[in-house]
Amino acid sequence: MKYFGFIWKNAWxxxxxxxxxxxxxxxxxxxxxxxxxxxxxxxxGSDLADAERLVVIDKISxxxxxxxxxxxxxxxxxxxxxxxxxxxxxxYYQEPQNQMPQFPVEPLEYFEMxxxxxxxxxxxxxxxxxxxxxxxxQELAAQFGWKIGDRIPLQATIWTRKDGGRTWEFDLxxxxxxxxxxxxxxxxxxxxxxxxxxxxxxxxxVGWYILRIASGANPVEVANAVDAQxxxxxxxxxxxxxxxxxxxxxxxxxNIALIVTLILGAVFFTLLLVSGxxxxxxxxxxxxxxxxxxxxxxxxxxxxxxxLSESVLIMLLGGLLGIGIGWLLVQGVSQALGAFLPGVFLSxxxxxxxxxxxxxxxxxxxIFPALKAMRLSIVDALARG
Amino acid sequence: xxxxxxxxxxxxxxxxxKERVEVLHELDxxxxxxxxxxxxxxxxxxxxxxxxxxxxxxxxxxxxVTVGGAELSSMSNSQLSKWxxxxxGFIFQFYNLLPVLTARKNxxxxxxxxxxxxxERTKRADIALSIVGLSDRAKHYPxxxxxxxxxxxAIARAVVSDPTILLCDExxxxxxxxxxxxILKLLQILNREHGKTIVMVTHDAQAAEYASRVLxxxxxxxxxxxx
Numbered sequence: 001m002k003y004f005g006f007i008w009k010n011a012w013x014x015x016x017x018x019x020x021x022x023x024x025x026x027x028x029x030x031x032x033x034x035x036x037x038x039x040x041x042x043x044x045g046s047d048l049a050d051a052e053r054l055v056v057i058d059k060i061s062x063x064x065x066x067x068x069x070x071x072x073x074x075x076x077x078x079x080x081x082x083x084x085x086x087x088x089x090x091x092y093y094q095e096p097q098n099q100m101p102q103f104p105v106e107p108l109e110y111f112e113m114x115x116x117x118x119x120x121x122x123x124x125x126x127x128x129x130x131x132x133x134x135x136x137x138q139e140l141a142a143q144f145g146w147k148i149g150d151r152i153p154l155q156a157t158i159w160t161r162k163d164g165g166r167t168w169e170f171d172l173x174x175x176x177x178x179x180x181x182x183x184x185x186x187x188x189x190x191x192x193x194x195x196x197x198x199x200x201x202x203x204x205x206v207g208w209y210i211l212r213i214a215s216g217a218n219p220v221e222v223a224n225a226v227d228a229q230x231x232x233x234x235x236x237x238x239x240x241x242x243x244x245x246x247x248x249x250x251x252x253x254x255n256i257a258l259i260v261t262l263i264l265g266a267v268f269f270t271l272l273l274v275s276g277x278x279x280x281x282x283x284x285x286x287x288x289x290x291x292x293x294x295x296x297x298x299x300x301x302x303x304x305x306x307x308l309s310e311s312v313l314i315m316l317l318g319g320l321l322g323i324g325i326g327w328l329l330v331q332g333v334s335q336a337l338g339a340f341l342p343g344v345f346l347s348x349x350x351x352x353x354x355x356x357x358x359x360x361x362x363x364x365x366x367i368f369p370a371l372k373a374m375r376l377s378i379v380d381a382l383a384r385g
Numbered sequence: 386x387x388x389x390x391x392x393x394x395x396x397x398x399x400x401x402x403k404e405r406v407e408v409l410h411e412l413d414x415x416x417x418x419x420x421x422x423x424x425x426x427x428x429x430x431x432x433x434x435x436x437x438x439x440x441x442x443x444x445x446x447x448x449x450v451t452v453g454g455a456e457l458s459s460m461s462n463s464q465l466s467k468w469x470x471x472x473x474g475f476i477f478q479f480y481n482l483l484p485v486l487t488a489r490k491n492x493x494x495x496x497x498x499x500x501x502x503x504x505e506r507t508k509r510a511d512i513a514l515s516i517v518g519l520s521d522r523a524k525h526y527p528x529x530x531x532x533x534x535x536x537x538x539a540i541a542r543a544v545v546s547d548p549t550i551l552l553c554d555e556x557x558x559x560x561x562x563x564x565x566x567x568i569l570k571l572l573q574i575l576n577r578e579h580g581k582t583i584v585m586v587t588h589d590a591q592a593a594e595y596a597s598r599v600l601x602x603x604x605x606x607x608x609x610x611x612x
Contacts, residue, residue, distance in 0.1 A: 002497055009485040292481045295442060296495045296542075297470020299463050378442045382477070 003302075007309045013282070018314060021278040025318025025361075026325070028271045029354060033326025035260045036350040037333065042256045053113065054223055055245040056209040059236040063088075065205035066235050074209055077225050079217035084109035087195070087207035091154035091168065093144060100140055101187040102154065103207075104195035107135070113210055116178050123148070123174030131194050135174035137185025143335075146172050160200045168198070210242075268361065275365035279311045283369035290373050291381030304374040311366025312359055319358035323351065389550060389582050390416040390439055395448035396605075397434050408434045410605040411448070416550075421576040421583045423596035430602045432586040433554055439584060440473050440552045441465040453549045470498045474543030474581075478555035480535040482527040488514060488538045489523040495546045513541035516579075517571060533564035540571060544581065551575065553585040557592050569595040 012018055056074060058064035065087070075083045089102035107128040111117055119127075119135060127133040136146060146152060150172045160166055170190055178185055196203060213222050223239035230237045240248070283290070290303060298306075327346050334344040397409040408431045416422055416439075424432045437443040438450050441457045442465075450457045453472055460468065482491045492510040501509070514520050517537040527535050536556060543551055553572065557565035573595050575581045585596060593599045601608040 002503065005490070006486070006494075006497070009490075013485045288481065289483050292475075292477075292483070293494070294466065295440070295469065295475050297466050297468075297498050299466040301463075302498075379437055382442075 003306060003309070007306060007313060010282075010286075010306070011310045011313050013286075017278060017281070021275055021314055022318035022321070024271060024274045025315055025358075026322040028267045029319040029322025029358070030326045030329070031267055031322075032264055032354055032357070033323050033346055033350070034329060034333070035263060036353075037326075037330040037344050037346045039256050039260045040347055040350065041344040051219070051241065051243065052213050052215075053242040054211050054213060054219060054226070054239050055242055056211065056226055056237050056239045057245070058208075059227075059238040062208070064235070065202060065207060066209065066237065068204050068206050070209065070230065070235075070237070071206075073229055074211055074226055077222065077229065079214050079222035079225065081212045081214040081217075082109070082112065083209055083211040084113045085192070085206035085209045086110070087192070087205075088158075089154075089156070089190075089195070090158045091156045093152065093154055096155075098144070100143075103187065103189050104192040105189050106192055107189070110189060113212060116180065117176045118178065119174045119176035127173035130171055130173050131191055132170055133173035134170035134188055134190040135176055136172060136188045138175055138177040139184060139186040140188060141172075141175045143186065146175075148172055148175065159195070159202070161198050162200050164200070268357070272361060272365050275311065275314060275361070276368070278314070279307070279366045279369040280372075282310070283307060283373050287376065287381050287384065290376055291378045294376065294378045295382070300374045303376070304370045307370035307373045308363055308366045311370070312362030315358045315362035315365065316355075319354060319361075323354050387418040388415045389418040389420070390414075390450075390452040390584075392435075392438065392445075393449050393451075395438065395445045395450060397431070397438065397443070398446040408605055409438075409445070412605065412607055414600070414607060416582065416584060418582055419576070419580055421573070421595070421597040422585070423593035423599040424584065424586045424602055425588065425590070425593055425599055426602035428588075431605045432602045435602060436552050436554055436584060436586050439550070440475060441469050470495060471546060472549045474546070474548040474551045476536070476539050476543050476551065476553040476556045478558040480527070480532070480539045480559075482535055482538055482542075484527050487524050487526055488519060488530070488541075491527070491538055492541045492545050494542060499546070509545055510541070513545040514538070516544065516575075517541045531564075532560050533567060536560065536564075536568050537571065540568070540575070544575060544579075549582065551581050551583045553583060553587075555587055556585060557587070557589060562591075565589070565592060 056066070056070075058066055068085070071083055071085060074080060084106050086103040086105045089104060090099075091102055092099045107124065111119065111124060123135070127135050134152065141147070152170045152172055154168045154170065156166045156168055159168075161168065176185060192206070211222075211226070213219055219241055223241075226239045227237050293303060293306075294300075323346075330344060330346045392412055392414040395409055395412045395414075396407065399406045399408060408429075412435070414435075424435060426432050434443065438445055438457070439452060441450075441452070441460065445458050448458070455468055455472070457465065457468070482488075483494070486494070489507065489510050492513050493506045496506040496509060499506075511520065511523060514523055517540050519534060519537050519541065522530060522534060522538070527538070530538070536559075540556075551572070556572070557568050560568060569592055572583055572585070576583050576597075583596075585592070587593055
């Protein structure tokens with residue numbers, strides 16, 4: 001610690017250069033935090049998936065609906081304990097930019113299928129008894145300031161009503177939450193019966209089925225058995241675990257993990273060049289000063305340590321600022337995208353990883369100049385002045 | 386009189402490409418404790434090399450260098466670093482202060498190598514600055530001081546760890562006459578009142594007059610001359 005003041009002063013000997021280097025480090029770690037948080041959101045969906053839930057979709061595309069008549073057949077499949085369904089509604093509240101996921105479902109069945117969703121029993125009962133009732137996640141209610149008893153009109157973008165209108169009205173009967181902070185609650189659920197009765201087209205279909213396998217049942221065997229029932233039908237199915245479903249959904253956006261790794265790899269490679277150059281210049285400029293330090297009795301190792309510490313310090317300054325700003329931005333992104341991409345979150349592991357990365361990058365950027373300082377010949381350096 | 390530093394049959398040879406340059410040739414020298422020795426001689430005569438050997442900055446190609454009982458020629462680099470930090474104070478022609486540090490922090494530098502706490506380091510640095518008459522400049526940076534003041538700070542830095550020997554390489558070479566005289570008087574005080582042994586390399590005959598004896602170095606050999 002007694003060297004800290006000295007190292008700090010040296011790091012700031014060229015203020016403009018150090019500031020620019022710190023800014024480049026800042027940008028790199030800002031990107032690190034944003035990409036990590038988004039990558040985390042994609043990954044957390046599959047992490048939260050229940051291993052005993054399977055999802056049944058149309059084999060050709062998720063957007064193709066499945067006949068409602070499949071429900072009984074799926075329920076009768078050996079190894080299936082319970083089944084429910086959901087569909088995509090796709091509406092907005094007041095303004096087109098206020099979009100959020102909305103799903104027509106069977107209220108009681110759906111909440112049994114997703115025990116991680118928490119809603120007071122009286123609200124669940126009130127919702128199931130009100131045909132135009134809806135339940136919304138805590139985040140969504142907070143976003144629009146909705147409270148129990150509000151009548152909420154939604155504008156449909158897909159599903160016009162039989163009367164030709166696009167406005168669907170709902171009574172807010174319940175607000176649900178989830179214990180896991182990664183599980184987003186920025187969506188809305190309403191009665192499938194209301195949806196089925198009022199929509200102008202697509203009657204008799206659902207978007208997808210969700211089933212829970214019986215205890216001890218093999219998920220692969222159950223999935224194969226479900227799909228076998230509808231083989232060679234106009235609506236063949238593809239059944240997978242919820243985790244596989246979430247992962248395949250994520251992959252529609254590309255291999256997020258690979259994209260994040262490639263971008264960060266390129267950014268950090270450039271960062272190492274920039275900061276390595278800064279340190280090399282800095283050491284080159286003060287060869288005679290380093291020689292004086294050696295003359296005073298500073299050992300080769302202490303010079304190595306001083307130069308490396310300076311490099312790590314610059315990296316930590318920029319990195320911590322970048323992570324700090326990134327953390328603030330992640331809060332904003334989380335609110336803005338929460339409905340469609342829940343779990344945008346800068347995890348403690350990512351923060352620890354960032355600090356480790358700062359130290360490692362600082363050492364790599366500073367190692368060659370530090371070795372140069374360590375190996376310096378006092379006589380030669382002083383003779384050069 | 387006790388001999389503080391002793392050079393026996395010392396040679397120093399440099400290899401410059403294919404050329405072999407002998408800077409010092411079988412040189413013998415005794416420096417008594419409390420001596421103020423001026424080394425004079427033309428450029429390239431080997432004065433600075435001799436100073437570097439005495440300070441443990443360089444090693445002889447042959448012979449032995451002993452300072453304060455320590456045989457420098459057999460020490461490793463890390464041993465020499467440690468030895469320098471406690472036994473030698475260096476004063477350079479161009480002061481060689483660190484521009485990012487204040488006068489006080491420059492003087493404090495050698496004390497970072499000790500186990501002294503921050504308060505004690507500052508106290509000792511302030512004492513050293515008061516010895517060179519620069520107490521009021523403790524918070525000034527080198528760029529805010531004159532050449533003479535910078536050299537005084539460098540002297541304070543050299544004496545702050547109470548070294549056995551002070552080695553000065555052209556300490557007044559960058560100063561005007563009046564300032565040079567002030568610096569030389571200061572060195573004289575350190576020698577006479579504080580008992581510091583001083584070896585000073587200089588081109589300046591007037592500067593050499595402040596020393597208690599003068600040796601001429603020419604072509605790697607010594608020639609004595611009374612001051």
